Amino acid sequence: MKSSRLLPLLALTLAGATARAHLPPLDAKYMLGSEPVAFETRLNFFLPAVAGSTGPTPPLAAPFAAFAPKVGVRWDEKYLYVEAKGLPDHPLMAGIKSWQQQVPIPQTYSGESAWKIPLHPVPAKEPLTAKTHFMRGAIALAANGVPIFNALNNRGDDAKKFGELDDFGGHCGKGDDYHYHDAPVFLEKTLGKGKPIAVALDGYPIYGYNEPEGGATGKLDDFGGHETKALGYHYHAQKVYPYINGGFHGEVTEIGGQVDPQPSASHVRKEGSAYSQSPLRGALIKDFTASPDGKNYELHYTLNGKSLGVKYTANEDGTWTFIYSKPDGTTETETYKPGERRPGGQGAPGGERPKGGKGGDSKGKGGKRPPANEPDGAKGEVGVTGEQTPPGPGEADRPRGERPKGGKGKGGKGGPGDPSGLIKPSPTDALKLNVYADNWFILFINGKLRVVDPIEYMPHNVVSVDIMPEYPMTIAVMAMDNADPKTGLEYGNHIGDAGLIIKFSDGTVTNAKWKAKSFFKGPLNRDTANPKVRHDPLPANWYAVDFDDSGWAAATEFTEERVGPKESFQQARESFTGAKFIWSEDLDLDNTVLFRTKVEAPAGYKQRWTAKPEIDMVETTKQLLNR
Structure with missing residues (x-):
């Protein structure tokens, strides 16, 4: 895009900018007679003046300038940086x-x-198309500083058609972050006709339904854009799906299903007795108000005809206090400290990343694990995406190498009548295994059935058990999402999502080094109206040590925000330090996935005990599975 093409627009827009942000004129549906309905949503917190820009004002800054000082911009030779509160x-x-x-x-x-x-x-x-990519995070930024997400929600449904959006095409995500899923064409009332209403994160502007001079757009490509002599390539809002840019004509980097880099939401609240992220069936939101100083907020809704609400306040110490009204007439108060629920996503923008049309991924390398008789870090620690990571809190007493022999009672030397030199394992020789699966799993080690998730559906639970290490360990897992085997859908007509995360106390974690393969997919092509599925037969002995998984693809890592783990995971978060949520490539449509990996003994490890079990669990496992 040539700068000269937008310079006239910049001059016009800057001339219309005022000392405070504009309130867009209300649509007719918000008018009662000749007087507008009063909405107390204007907030008087302003961003400080943004300094440090270099060079002349870039034309891309023009759309945001109309909303100064609530939206601030700065720039360097390569990038435009936009600052806002997102409200x-x-x-x-x-x-x-x-x-x-x-x-x-x-x-x-x-x-x-x-x-x-x-x-x-x-x-x-x-x-890259937004039909199969960018199911989380923003794909564009509106001129008023509000992010614009994919028209499809993280389940792959059209958020607008499912009644999830307010009268302006927006709603809040799991981080209580307001964003649009529809084109904010109403911003033209502030910007003026023919001005960009947003900018896609690949750097191309987004205009309204028509060309700047008022004419029809003509034919648009699959992403909702085209090229003209006057403007070069640009996108347009559309009245039907995808409503906004349906992907990216320009280069972007995709990591974990979102454009990277981009900011993360604040994530103030965590689920508990008063707050859940589950759909509230029968609720209808009536209005939302905010005090002028931006410290007090109220949201009012009806639930099966009863008026309820949520009041919340930003406290001076940085905490937030929420008061939830209950259907029985009582209230419940909770105070949250930001950071108690760790943000998902890839974090704040940092330095440049490699660009490209294909999605990327973040991987790191680490050194070897220190021997057990040396402190962590003595000779280099394994990185968080390595095969093994340092143990989390409370795991330091787990075995990572040779332990002193002997001792009395259980776990020590053999008792009377035992063979000479027999050493039995003790509880301190065991590894702690933690697993969280959406929705169910079964786990094998070296061909032996070790763990079965006792809850096949809800609530999502963390399974924590002791495992005796037997290196090298071939770990095999079957994980299943809650999906109708005939349709691939859940809750009648919804596409679900999944996720698996595992950590052993020796540092073994789930990551992209695991192998993964799907055996149940659906609904094919995301067709919920006429759902079809594909079932592939499970291979024999897929859990065995000698099974050949060389043809399987690497597992795909997903962020916590994309998976959306429930309260049980939040409470046990520290037990999963360094582990990644994994699945096959398609988190939404692949409903049954097998995983495999092989783990060698940590450096310096030596098994302390000599006793061996009399039960042949490999044979027992085969008998169980054949019944």
Whole structure:
């Protein structure tokens, strides 16, 4: 895009910018007679003046300038940085019929966590579609500083058609972050006709339904864009799916299902007795209000005809206090400290990353694990994406090498009548194994059945057991999502998602080094109206040590935000330090997935005990599975 093409637009837009952000004129449906309905959503917190920019003002800054000082911009030679709180001036949340109990909270899209948009977009050699990519995170940024997400929610459903959006096409995510899933064409009332209403994260501008001069757009490509002599390549809003850019004409980097880098949401609340991220059936949001100083908020809704609400306050010490009204007339109060629920996503924008049309992934390398008689870090620790990682809190007493022999009673030398030199294992020789699966799993080690998830559906649970190490360990897992075997759907007509995360106390963790293969997929092509599925037969002895998995693909890592683990995982988070959520490539449609990996003994490890079990668990496992 040539700078000269947008310079006239920049001059016009900057001339219309005022000392405070504009409130877009209300649509007719918000008018009672000749007087507008009063909505107290204007917030008087402003971003400080953004300094440090170099060079002339880039044309891409023009759309955001109309919303100064609530939206700030700075730039360098390569990028435009946009800072905002993420809360618009228009009414929020009203009209949402499918609500997962999130509310709007100001975000900190500033400093190192500002939005980072390339000033010189480059067409991608292999453009990526939003139909199968970018199911989480933003794909564009509206001129008022509000992120715009894929029109499909993280289940792959059209969020607009499912009643999840308010009257302005937005709602809140799991981090209580407000964002749009629809094109914010109403911003033209502030910007003026013919001005970009947003900018895609590949750097190309997004215009309204028509060309700037008012004419029809003509034919658009699969991403909702085209190229003209006046503007070069640009996107347009559309009245039907995908509503906004349906992918990226330009180069972007995809990591964990989102454009990277981009800011993470604040994630103030964690699930508990008063708050859940489960859909609240029968709820209808009526309105949302905020005090002018941006410290007090109220959201009102009806539940099966009864009026309820959530009041919340930003406290001086950085905590947030929420008061939840209950159907029985009582209230419940909870105070949250930011950071108690770790943000998902890839974190704040950092330095440059390699670009490309194909999705990327983040991997790191680490050194060898220190011997057991040396402190962690003495000779280099294994990185978090390595085969093994340092143990988490409370795991330091687990075996990672040779232990003193002998001792009395259980776990010591053999008792009277035992063979000379017999040493039995003790509880301290065991490894602690923690598993969280959405929804169910069964785990084998060296061909032996070791763990079966006792709850096949809800609530999602963390399974924690003791395992005797027997290196090398071939670990095989079957994980299943909650899906109808005939349709691949859950809850009648919804596409679910899945996820698996594992950590042993010797540092063995799930990551992209594991192998994964799907054996039940559906609904094919995400067709929920006429769902079809594909079942492939499970291979014989897939859990055995000598099974050949060389043809299987590597597991795909997913962020916590994409998987959305429940409260049981949040409470046991430290037990999974260094582990990654994994699945096959398609987290939504692959419903039964087998995983395998092989783990060698940690450096310096030597088995302390000499006793061996009399039970042949390999044979017992075969007998169990053949019945």
